[in-house]
Amino acid sequence: MDFDYSPRTKELQAKLRAFMDEHIYPNEGRYWAEIEANTRAGKRWTPLQLIEELKPKAQAAGLWNLFLPESEYGAGLTNQEYAPLAEIMGRVPWASEVFNCSAPDTGNMEVLVRYGTPEQKKQWLEPLLAGKIRSAFAMTEPEVASSDATNICARIERDGDGYVINGRKWWTSGAGDPRCKIMIFMGKTDPGAPKHQQQSMILVPADAPGVKILRPLNVFGYDDAPHGHMEVLFENVRVPASNMLLGEGRGFEIAQGRLGPGRIHHCMRLIGLAERSLELMCKRVSTRVAFGKPIAAQTVTQERIAEARCLIEQARLLTLKAAWMMDVAGNKAAKAEIAMIKVVAPSMACKVIDWAIQAHGGAGVCDDFPLANYYAGARTLRLADGPDEVHRNSIAKMELGRYAQ
Known part of the structure; x- marks a missing residue:
């Protein structure tokens, strides 16, 4: 290989x-x-x-x-x-x-x-590609356990030549940015359809009447402004029927196409964050003395540095394998690898960043160093794009299926 x-x-x-x-x-x-x-x-x-x-x-x-x-x-x-x-x-x-x-x-x-559609690409994709506007993704809801996306209860109802949208979303990342001009909204178009055909995705302009930003949500005390993770109310929001993505009932299909690459991008960035944290840790322990010798000479520090290096390398190789699988076999064929890296990378990053914080002492938890902010981001990614438990269940089911009668 x-x-x-x-x-x-x-x-x-x-x-x-x-x-x-x-x-x-x-x-x-x-x-x-x-x-x-x-x-x-x-x-x-x-x-x-x-x-x-x-x-x-x-x-x-x-x-x-x-x-x-x-x-x-x-x-x-x-x-x-x-x-x-x-x-x-x-x-x-x-x-x-x-x-x-x-x-x-x-x-x-x-x-x-x-x-x-060509029209949707012209109106929204082109300015996004040019970096002229920003966007948001409205999926998670406060009223239900959104780790099971079939629970999502916001409604997208056909009304003449358009759709009327009602629902409350939260963790709508990017909605706080004044440059946010378009949101992708997931909701139910047909509650009576088969479970995975009830949901649809539709384009909602951020300035549409009835879209109301309720509040920013803090992540371990960080509000991540100007990006923000907002709670948003959609109240009788009307959009043209042409704003529907792909067609009614195809929300899960779009979600799988969207979240596969999104998950792997998060994991790639987490590996970089862990590398940076290990670098900061090594520099810090090489310049500080405790109990008569550099902290770098303490056995516990050396063990953690060695373990961090091993964990980062393992996560990187698994992420590269998942990326390769997506390229040669497609996102669906790589679903096990994508699920595995989504479990492995955030947990690895949390552990390495935590050790780096410990090595910095009190400085590690204040804003003089970026480690507290790093940890908040890494810990959040054990929930974003599906919590660890959901991915572990998927991995286990696939593994058990290999040995089923």
């Missing part, structure tokens, strides 16, 4: 690393300072000037829309080629937006590329 990256991937890795060194790492302090300044000025939900300045530079460097395999729209990379690039971007949580490779826009663009 060849574990080497393609020549194109190596070329883009070099470009991406150079861009990160020149523009991203030196500006990490400015990023947080700008957020703090916006907060003090009462402009919490304002796009950051830093990121807007860097986007044209990323485009000029040929580092734009790398996530899309379709060469007509994106860079034409396979999942396997994109994986190591997403890992580099993932070393700084906000970096992926600079390259127009951040969620939920990536997943929403993939939905429009795969399932959108």
Whole structure:
């Protein structure tokens, strides 16, 4: 088995690393300072000037829309080629937006590329690809256990030449951004249909009458402004029938097409986050002395560093295998591998980041270092795009099925 990256991937890795060194790492302090300044000025939900300045530079460097395999729209990379690039971007949580490779826009663009009509692509996909607007994905609901998506109870009801939408969503990531112009909404069109044919997905303009942002939801105290994870009320929202994606009752089909790549992108970025955390840990323990010797010389520290390296390498190889499976056999054939990495990568990242926090002592839990923020993001991804338990159940059922009579 060849574990080497393609020549194109190596070329883009070099470009991406150079861009990160020149523009991203030196500006990490400015990023947080700008957020703090916006907060003090009462402009919490304002796009950051830093990121807007860097986007044209990323485009000029040929580092734009790398996530899309379709060469007509994106860079034409396979999942396997994109994986190591997403890992580099993932070393700084906000970096992926600079390259127009951040969620939920990536997943929403993939939905429009795969399932959108020419008119929908013209109106929404093109400005998303250009980075001129942003988007949101409205699926999870506070009233039901949304880990079982068949529970989703929001309604999409046909009324003449349009649809009327009613429901309450939360964790609608991206809805807090003033640049958010379009949401993909999942709801029931036919409650009497077979279980997996009740749901549909439809395009809802963010400024449609009846769409109301209720509140931002904090993640371990972080509101992630200006991106935000919002609770949103949809009250008698009317949209044209032409806004329906693919057709009534095909919401689960779209969800599987969307969430497969989305899950693997999250895992790739988590590996980068774990690498960065291990790097910070190694630098910290090499410069601090406790009980008469460097913390790096303490056996417990060395054990954790060694275990972290092993865990990261294992997660990376499994993620690359999943990416390769998606490329050669398709998302459906790779469902076991996708489920496995979705369990493995967040748990691995949480463990490595936790050890890095411990090595930093009190500094690890304050904002002088990014580790607390890293942990909040990694821990959240044990729930986002399906909780660990759902993926473990899927893996177990597939494994048991191999030995069924």
